[in-house]
Amino acid sequence: MSQTEAKKLVVIGNGMAPGRVLDNLFDTAPDAFEVTIFNAEPRVNYDRIMLSPVLSGEKAYEDIIIHDDGWYEKHGVTLLKGKKVMEIDRAGRKVVAEDGTEAEYDKLLIATGSSPFVIPVPGSDLSGVVTYRDLDDVDAMLDAARSGGKAVVIGGGLLGLEAAYGLKRQGMDVTVLHLMPTLMERQLDPSAGYLLEKALAERDIKIITRANTQEITGADGRVAGVKLDDGTELPADIVVMAVGIKPNAQLADDAGLETNRGILVDDHLRTSDPDILAVGECVEHRGQCYGLIAPLYDMAKVIAANLAGDDAPEYTGSVTATKLKVTGIDLYSAGDFAEGDDREEIVLRDAAGGVYKRLVLKDNKIIGAVLYGDTADGAWFFDMLKKETDVSDLRETLIFGQAYAGGSPLDPTAAVAALPDDAEVCGCNGVCKGSIVQAITEKGLTGLDEVRAHTKASSSCGTCTGLVEQLLALTLGDDFQPDAVQPMCGCTDLGHDDVRRLIVAQELKSIPAVVQELNWKTSCGCAKCRPALNYYLLATWPGEYVDDKQSRFINERVHANIQKDGTYSVVPRMWGGMTTPDELRAIADVADKFQIPSVKVTGGQRIDLLGVKKEDLPAVWADLNAAGMVSGHAYGKSLRTVKTCVGTDWCRFGTQDSTGLGIKLERFLWGSWTPHKVKLAVSGCPRNCAEATCKDIGVVCVDSGYEIHFAGAAGMHVKATEVLCTVATEAEVMEYVGALMQLYREQGRYLERIYKWADRVGLGVAREQVAENAERRKELNERFIYSQQFMQSDPWAERAEGKDAEEFTSFRLGHLGKVA
Amino acid sequence: MNDMSMNTSTKTQVWIEICRLEDIPPQGARVVRATLGCVALFRTASDKVFALEDRCPHKGGPLSQGIVHENGVTCPLHNWVIDMETGRAKAPDEGRVRTFPVEVRDGKVLIDRTLLA
Numbered sequence: 001m002s003q004t005e006a007k008k009l010v011v012i013g014n015g016m017a018p019g020r021v022l023d024n025l026f027d028t029a030p031d032a033f034e035v036t037i038f039n040a041e042p043r044v045n046y047d048r049i050m051l052s053p054v055l056s057g058e059k060a061y062e063d064i065i066i067h068d069d070g071w072y073e074k075h076g077v078t079l080l081k082g083k084k085v086m087e088i089d090r091a092g093r094k095v096v097a098e099d100g101t102e103a104e105y106d107k108l109l110i111a112t113g114s115s116p117f118v119i120p121v122p123g124s125d126l127s128g129v130v131t132y133r134d135l136d137d138v139d140a141m142l143d144a145a146r147s148g149g150k151a152v153v154i155g156g157g158l159l160g161l162e163a164a165y166g167l168k169r170q171g172m173d174v175t176v177l178h179l180m181p182t183l184m185e186r187q188l189d190p191s192a193g194y195l196l197e198k199a200l201a202e203r204d205i206k207i208i209t210r211a212n213t214q215e216i217t218g219a220d221g222r223v224a225g226v227k228l229d230d231g232t233e234l235p236a237d238i239v240v241m242a243v244g245i246k247p248n249a250q251l252a253d254d255a256g257l258e259t260n261r262g263i264l265v266d267d268h269l270r271t272s273d274p275d276i277l278a279v280g281e282c283v284e285h286r287g288q289c290y291g292l293i294a295p296l297y298d299m300a301k302v303i304a305a306n307l308a309g310d311d312a313p314e315y316t317g318s319v320t321a322t323k324l325k326v327t328g329i330d331l332y333s334a335g336d337f338a339e340g341d342d343r344e345e346i347v348l349r350d351a352a353g354g355v356y357k358r359l360v361l362k363d364n365k366i367i368g369a370v371l372y373g374d375t376a377d378g379a380w381f382f383d384m385l386k387k388e389t390d391v392s393d394l395r396e397t398l399i400f401g402q403a404y405a406g407g408s409p410l411d412p413t414a415a416v417a418a419l420p421d422d423a424e425v426c427g428c429n430g431v432c433k434g435s436i437v438q439a440i441t442e443k444g445l446t447g448l449d450e451v452r453a454h455t456k457a458s459s460s461c462g463t464c465t466g467l468v469e470q471l472l473a474l475t476l477g478d479d480f481q482p483d484a485v486q487p488m489c490g491c492t493d494l495g496h497d498d499v500r501r502l503i504v505a506q507e508l509k510s511i512p513a514v515v516q517e518l519n520w521k522t523s524c525g526c527a528k529c530r531p532a533l534n535y536y537l538l539a540t541w542p543g544e545y546v547d548d549k550q551s552r553f554i555n556e557r558v559h560a561n562i563q564k565d566g567t568y569s570v571v572p573r574m575w576g577g578m579t580t581p582d583e584l585r586a587i588a589d590v591a592d593k594f595q596i597p598s599v600k601v602t603g604g605q606r607i608d609l610l611g612v613k614k615e616d617l618p619a620v621w622a623d624l625n626a627a628g629m630v631s632g633h634a635y636g637k638s639l640r641t642v643k644t645c646v647g648t649d650w651c652r653f654g655t656q657d658s659t660g661l662g663i664k665l666e667r668f669l670w671g672s673w674t675p676h677k678v679k680l681a682v683s684g685c686p687r688n689c690a691e692a693t694c695k696d697i698g699v700v701c702v703d704s705g706y707e708i709h710f711a712g713a714a715g716m717h718v719k720a721t722e723v724l725c726t727v728a729t730e731a732e733v734m735e736y737v738g739a740l741m742q743l744y745r746e747q748g749r750y751l752e753r754i755y756k757w758a759d760r761v762g763l764g765v766a767r768e769q770v771a772e773n774a775e776r777r778k779e780l781n782e783r784f785i786y787s788q789q790f791m792q793s794d795p796w797a798e799r800a801e802g803k804d805a806e807e808f809t810s811f812r813l814g815h816l817g818k819v820a
Numbered sequence: 821m822n823d824m825s826m827n828t829s830t831k832t833q834v835w836i837e838i839c840r841l842e843d844i845p846p847q848g849a850r851v852v853r854a855t856l857g858c859v860a861l862f863r864t865a866s867d868k869v870f871a872l873e874d875r876c877p878h879k880g881g882p883l884s885q886g887i888v889h890e891n892g893v894t895c896p897l898h899n900w901v902i903d904m905e906t907g908r909a910k911a912p913d914e915g916r917v918r919t920f921p922v923e924v925r926d927g928k929v930l931i932d933r934t935l936l937a
Binding site: 523 | 851897
């Protein structure tokens, strides 16, 4: 991977800024450097601005990883996790870590980031006082939240409020202390600050402004409360300090580099030693230190270009915009909005509608914007701000936003169409409209996820998702199907994925809880959403959620298939398609005894008894149970059959025991509920007599082992499977298939077959999480096994013994005529 | 639960007790087999009870086997939605199923016998 002529680039720190430098560098000059990264945190590069959704439970750590282990390997990067650099030896051109590890450099990139500021009051070192900076802080807060109790957040800025919201969502009683009279005073003017305070109060977060913390009180070395200088005392089980950050410049200072607040750099991000560069929050450039993402990415672009040999790009500073990541509160601010004699303001207030907009103009140019409640025009204002557009002609209607400008209709797509190509759409990743449109047309992208993968737009904080979707709609016309916004049904505007995410995040454990908390428009859901919710709840809370049979389609409620005349069909399980004379005799006896009109062999290698009267079902099942047969779940969104061929037992071509493996798989998987039906097959050789290559999951045995297939279809659509991977042993087949089932159960939308799910999320998802990532595979399989312990009881036996008896009995009124 | 007693309320109506409210699962149904055919007795989440002919106007599907939501029931065969108050199919489908007067008194579910004859 590394080449002898490649120069050595050493990076100190593994945050988002150096990650982006390397992304850009590998794009243009993949072989220019041999890269070594020292990372004080024991992790890969993750998206720090998404910590708040992790805290609130709306995302998991896995969701915010930017570079996984595979990325470092692919690019030949040596990542030294958990190694903190203690010294830069400029004379020896090497760095030395705490444990003595050394690395020589030709170019050194310092990306030590910043540290949270801890206010120096008594008690600030007590256990239970945390900051909000990295995943360890989030873990500490989540730990505290598990036992409930009270949280005090010191600092009413962006981070503090996001921390407060997260802790509230985790069930804590939260108070925010803010030194200034209004919240987020650096980004918001007092009016918007007031609206924000009100909105947070509605979310049951207490706000105390003008709160000057005097002391953090403790008991037994643990935090017990916070005392303010006016005498107020607040009890607390955890105190979060979110009062600001300071650049980590000590290491550079010790090495004799010039520092002030941060490490001083020029427009090429060079420190006072030209072979040492610095990027990110540790940097001070033209007197500015930045704590937001967009400037870091701007810097990264310049450094990567310079490192790749193009000296032209320079960094000249950034104008920043911020959005608060609190669900349901739309707030956007950009630029400078301090009052001044040379400045004018345009303000729009709609208190009833909860909308507040303020633009600050200077010399007919926008220099600041605050939007609350309706932030749709944020990007438009920000674009004019950055370009210093003269707005004289637009002034009359400027505040009403882009849709009003030039009299164009109030159509969001038209507004996006009007944006110039170099307008920035994704502020986090610095992606402009032109690059997105170009990627869509040149690479034939059709969906949001693909745009995210190719351009990174909308992949960080996600607030530009709507804009990106409009660009897709604009570029593709009618070919664009905005699946992300397709509501589940008429009862809600939320899509399936949002509902699932919120079920997890808000720990919703019943259909009434979902209907209530997610503001369903109907009182108790409909025939479309209730079966889906029932499945999502069942899959999310195995062992806890109690199945709601009234939310199941009749077939799953009575464990048989309704026929056109209102009778039912009954299909007992035949493990791996194998049966015995005794089973066949029992089936024949049942058919005779209950005068079942049709007996048919199914496509799934078993026998279907058609035309059973509903009231006979429990007795039919009792007889089948007595012969050792159980429900075949031929009626369910669940594991159906595992077809097999006779394999090495009989076949002269068989390479493995396909029948035995099929039986093992069916015994492992039966009873599990899934988003849609799941059919498997195991073929003993590539002649594929069990037709495994058009199944949801298929196994084709070969001499050297087992090819695992998935995402086939042979219904309304016919589609051959894709190969997941090849494994050597039966035990591996079981683990891989268990993990694949669980991944589908967790990600598939209700009534979405495996091939449709794979098509939507990309085949790579299953390959990465099941085939390539052993740890993830193990976790998935374990979750599947855990869930299965609650699923594998025969529903027929339960009903033969009297469960849901009212379902199978009716009232008769035949004799009534005599009674009158 | 199949025992039935008689109640008369007006001259024209003869109320007969079919079952107790708790015999019908919430958001569920029970079937009453009468001489003219089957009647589906539905109970909503808010404990309202409706009695409808157990035959979808579309292809005769047993409505009693459908999913009950608010005052509607979705037929298990082809997902027609029937308004249980009026018996009418929800647009764009067209059709109507017979409904019967039903009352709940002291936890007893009563229907008008004369209409079943």
